[in-house]
Amino acid sequence: MPDSSPSFTLPDPPIKPSGFDVGRAMWRRYDRWWLLLFAVIGLVVFLVRKVPEPYAEIFAFVQDGIIVTLKITIVSFFFILIVGMIGGLGRVSNNKLIHGTASLYVEIVRGIPVLVWLLWIWYALPQVRDLVGTAIAGVFPTVGQFLLDIRFEPFVAAVVGFTVAYGAYMTEIFRAGIQSIPKGQMEAARSLGMNYLQAMRFVILPQAVRVILPPLGNEFVTLLKDSSLVSVLAVSDLTRRGREYVARSFLSFDTFTMVAMIYLIMTLFFTRFFTAVERRLSIDKH
């Protein structure tokens, strides 16, 4: 007699987790990279306290450079965000002229190194100002003179340079973020009677910003590091202060190690900061 029992067997039921591992979950909630940050801070504090010759002296010498670096980074980032948002909106625009202008801006700026942008704005732009100012002064003396009287501060030139250069990268980030939002969102907003800009402002951009937070934080940290390029514009940022100290003390190893650790503290902190913001704003509330 043939075997009448079914020839297949049911898979074993999945093993139920025996209990929620609370300790582990708590550990996961706290970002472990904070520890690295505290370790580096600890090392700097240790060196300054225990080996004041030369570390306390170096720290005292470069500390106003830290403020300058942070100021350039934060002020530039603010303007970069504005340029990036406007540029991103331009890149997704259906208007050919707006789209074309935004695309041209991105393509040109992306193809030129940030350092060259800074040098051009600091050294070449004043010549453009003189040329244009003199030409206009021939026709409208007051307007021309006004142009000729514009003086760039190194700090302003740095912020303008970073805004132009990074604005292009930020434009692409915003474009990607806006395009990642499903088409149905715009349709729903428009079908409720909102116009294009209202839909962008209340529906698309709030979602897009959450999507682009990781690359946004990344750009901020990259900018913080690239801000060391402003030392070519005679801005006394952290890097330049370090070089100045080396020039008078010849303590290359100690000074640049200190400078490197201070950068690391700042970048680690801001990376953690953006990760925390990202978690707070997450919309996947399951």
Next chain:
Amino acid sequence: MTEPIIEIRNVHKWFGKVHALDDVSLDVQPGEVVIIIGPSGSGKSTLLRSINHLEPVTSGEIVVDGIQLTNKSTNINAVREEVGMVFQQFNLFPHLTALDNITLAQRVVRKRKADEAAATARELLATVGIPEKADSFPAQLSGGQQLRVGIARALAMKLYIFLFD
């Protein structure tokens, strides 16, 4: 006989080589409920979407409440403010709570005050049977609950034309 509120005349819609709408004509009277039935891909959604101009038609004419949709100079927003739509995929705004999903357009388009809009929204959530979900985000709602929020969101605009896809 009253004036039809929606008039569709000889409408054609082509998606590339696909002839989605082939010479469609339809009149809808005020107060009338019209149900469009057909197999998948037969153009039901396309027809609905063309009524509030989410999908511009290739030829023919559509008149909603006396406003010519197929005329280029028409302010499409004026029509959209009068036509509510509930989507197949709901298309709720995932970054807003159920309540804010319903109040957003009231505040932005209708310029209602926040508390007034919220009161309307709570009333409507009670009408569709989920008053307790006001502060939930769409991801926390079931499919049926999301659909109810979608309906409430359209109803909140106090319109007289509704499209249910």
